[in-house]
Amino acid sequence: MMIFGDKIMTPRLRLRRITESDLPLLVAWSNSDAAHGRYLTPDRTDEVKGRENLVMGMYWNDVNRVFLIELKGEKPIGTLRYWLRSERRNCAVMAIKISIPQMRDKGYGTEAQKYVIMQLFQRLKVQSVEMYTDINNRPQQRCLQKLGFELVETLGYDDHQVKRVGHLFRLDAAAFVKNPVYQYHYEQ
Numbered sequence: 001m002m003i004f005g006d007k008i009m010t011p012r013l014r015l016r017r018i019t020e021s022d023l024p025l026l027v028a029w030s031n032s033d034a035a036h037g038r039y040l041t042p043d044r045t046d047e048v049k050g051r052e053n054l055v056m057g058m059y060w061n062d063v064n065r066v067f068l069i070e071l072k073g074e075k076p077i078g079t080l081r082y083w084l085r086s087e088r089r090n091c092a093v094m095a096i097k098i099s100i101p102q103m104r105d106k107g108y109g110t111e112a113q114k115y116v117i118m119q120l121f122q123r124l125k126v127q128s129v130e131m132y133t134d135i136n137n138r139p140q141q142r143c144l145q146k147l148g149f150e151l152v153e154t155l156g157y158d159d160h161q162v163k164r165v166g167h168l169f170r171l172d173a174a175a176f177v178k179n180p181v182y183q184y185h186y187e188q
């Protein structure tokens, strides 16, 4: 399988592999309600667990990757994770957090997702990309609409012991190649 590199550059962002020096920030975000927004529950990890995950390769392996999202040449603003489904390896699931509230609603979430989606289809050759989102998470649903996703089903799920109702959205390879958003790049 062709795997993409440690970094993904987008017009305004750099997505890169996590290193040990990022752990204090990731732990702080992990325990912060504000960093998760209204529709995600903090996963509450600590530095010991974070270091263990890093050493074990849990943040970066062939089927699961966590990227730190940074403004180019500046500070980190969030994380994006994808994993390949164990029962369907040609299907990737993504999850994103713009952890600094002031950095939301500037198009960064859409931009980060767009360029990872392009890599997933073009380099990893997945057949579909899926995302779960809380039924009330309008900003994320707007992102998914802009990125050509379609609603598959609505289901109950467990988010760190909090019961939520969410939508499952999917973009398949046929829709990806036809969608102009992946061919023309309007980001500044």
Ligand SMILES: CC(C)(COP(=O)(O)OP(=O)(O)OC[C@H]1O[C@@H](n2cnc3c(N)ncnc32)[C@H](O)[C@@H]1OP(=O)(O)O)[C@@H](O)C(=O)NCCC(=O)NCCS
Binding pocket: 035, 036, 037, 038, 039, 040, 078, 095, 096, 097, 098, 099, 103, 104, 105, 106, 107, 108, 109, 110, 111, 132, 133, 134, 137, 138, 139, 140, 142, 143
């Ligand atoms: C959801 C999230 C990733 C979106 O990223 P972002 O950078 O804020 O999103 P963008 O700026 O690219 O796009 C947001 C869109 O939602 C729209 N929007 C914002 N608030 C809205 C609301 N209450 N109702 C409807 N649309 C809304 C914006 O206008 C924008 O659409 P536009 O480009 O057509 O104007 C980010 O807000 C976030 O990380 N939130 C907290 C964690 C989270 O919810 N993660 C997603 C879990 S699935």
